[in-house]
Amino acid sequence: MSERTVYADNNATTMVAPEVKDEMMPFFTDLYGNPSSMHIFGGQVKKHLDLAREKVASLINAEPSEIIFTSCGTESDNTAINGILTANPGKKHIITTRVEHPAVKNLCQTHASNGYRVTELSVDKKGQVDLDELRESLDEDTAIVSMMWANNETGVIFPIDEAAQLVKSKGIPFHTDAVQAAGKITIDAKKTPFDLLAISGHKLHAPKGIGVLFVRKGTSISPLIVGGHQESGRRAGTENIPYIAGLGKACEIALQNINNEKVDVGKLRDRLERELLEKAIDASVNGDINNRLPNTTNISFKYIEGESILLLLSAQGIAASSGSACTSGSLEPSHVLRAMGVPFTRVHGSVRFSLSRFNTDEDISIIVDKMLAIEKRLREISPFTDD
Numbered sequence: 157m158s159e160r161t162v163y164a165d166n167n168a169t170t171m172v173a174p175e176v177k178d179e180m181m182p183f184f185t186d187l188y189g190n191p192s193s194m195h196i197f198g199g200q201v202k203k204h205l206d207l208a209r210e211k212v213a214s215l216i217n218a219e220p221s222e223i224i225f226t227s228c229g230t231e232s233d234n235t236a237i238n239g240i241l242t243a244n245p246g247k248k249h250i251i252t253t254r255v256e257h258p259a260v261k262n263l264c265q266t267h268a269s270n271g272y273r274v275t276e277l278s279v280d281k282k283g284q285v286d287l288d289e290l291r292e293s294l295d296e297d298t299a300i301v302s303m304m305w306a307n308n309e310t311g312v313i314f315p316i317d318e319a320a321q322l323v324k325s326k327g328i329p330f331h332t333d334a335v336q337a338a339g340k341i342t343i344d345a346k347k348t349p350f351d352l353l354a355i356s357g358h359k360l361h362a363p364k365g366i367g368v369l370f371v372r373k374g375t376s377i378s379p380l381i382v383g384g385h386q387e388s389g390r391r392a393g394t395e396n397i398p399y400i401a402g403l404g405k406a407c408e409i410a411l412q413n414i415n416n417e418k419v420d421v422g423k424l425r426d427r428l429e430r431e432l433l434e435k436a437i438d439a440s441v442n443g444d445i446n447n448r449l450p451n452t453t454n455i456s457f458k459y460i461e462g463e464s465i466l467l468l469l470s471a472q473g474i475a476a477s478s479g480s481a482c483t484s485g486s487l488e489p490s491h492v493l494r495a496m497g498v499p500f501t502r503v504h505g506s507v508r509f510s511l512s513r514f515n516t517d518e519d520i521s522i523i524v525d526k527m528l529a530i531e532k533r534l535r536e537i538s539p540f541t542d543d
């Protein structure tokens with residue numbers, strides 16, 4: 157591997173920010189009390205738990221009492237959906253979309269095999285949902301609507317404001333998987349009427365193994381993990397204080413920087429995309445370019461294999477990700493790109509670059525240079541052409 161590495165896979169996971177690591181350290185040494193303990197060791201730590209909860213709440217303009225700490229985004233999604241289904245056993249219809257992360261998609265499919273009716277809303281070729289289809293799908297039996305805020309593969313942002321308002325106007329609970337959106341774009345719980353919202357720490361420069369579920373005041377859910385009284389009885393288990401403190405710091409930084417980052421990271425992404433599209437032999441962007449996360453671009457290089465691109469990029473020290481087969485341990489090409497109707501020849505040659513505030517202009521130059529050379533090399537050995 158070359159010495160200079162470039163990390164452009166921030167939708168998979170992010171580096172823990174140095175300030176976040178510093179925030180966590182005292183909780184591995186001096187501040188080791190259990191926040192539920194009545195004594196001074198517990199009390200000291202409880203203060204930090206409360207503070208972190210306030211910081212996380214501020215990121216999405218929620219109340220601290222609406223924040224539940226979990227172990228990851230997947231647990232938050234599962235708690236949201238199962239929590240509502242268990243609390244409303246009479247309703248047997250779930251609405252979601254065809255492009256959700258497996259944390260929602262596979263859970264809903266499990267419910268489908270257990271007798272639930274699951275409607276997966278389609279997306280158009282830009283990866284956008286149709287709110288009329290959502291309106292027509294809602295019925296008396298609908299227990300929950302779960303729609304991601306932003307897509308992990310393409311960055312496409314769904315119209316969550318309108319969708320939540322529509323669903324709430326029928327009195328149906330609305331959950332959104334905001335794992336990719338939180339910290340990258342503004343989320344306002346006072347403005348958008350979602351009932352439940354999932355966040356994952358490791359997508360916003362906090363460690364892996366910490367997540368958040370927002371539950372709007374007045375929304376009744378059954379806990380997924382039952383035991384002690386932690387998290388107001390909504391998620392049992394002693395709180396992971398070091399990680400919670402780290403997540404609080406990560407949310408504080410994300411909130412302070414959200415507008416600047418949108419612009420700065422967006423400029424890097426736009427430059428990367430522009431140069432690749434201009435100079436590549438055959439490249440096209442997947443997803444709605446006017447409604448996208450500022451850090452993500454998903455580009456298809458027609459007729460060449462995404463895996464081969466990734467392996468060659470990786471050999472040169474560049475980390476990206478692919479929507480084609482195998483790369484994520486799955487044998488299926490991206491369900492997101494297929495749902496968008498992207499032709500197989502392009503699905504197989506798709507690469508996702510996802511940036512963060514730790515990327516630089518130099519990183520972009522390196523990616524463009526290496527990527528163009530790899531495209532040329534792979535085309536020379538590709539058996540496929542349009543001719």
Ligand code: PLP
Nearest residue numbers: 228229230257259308335336356
């Ligand atoms: N939802 C989305 C949109 C994601 O991108 C991910 C992770 O990639 C998850 C949920 C799962 O989060 P976690 O890895 O914290 O379980």
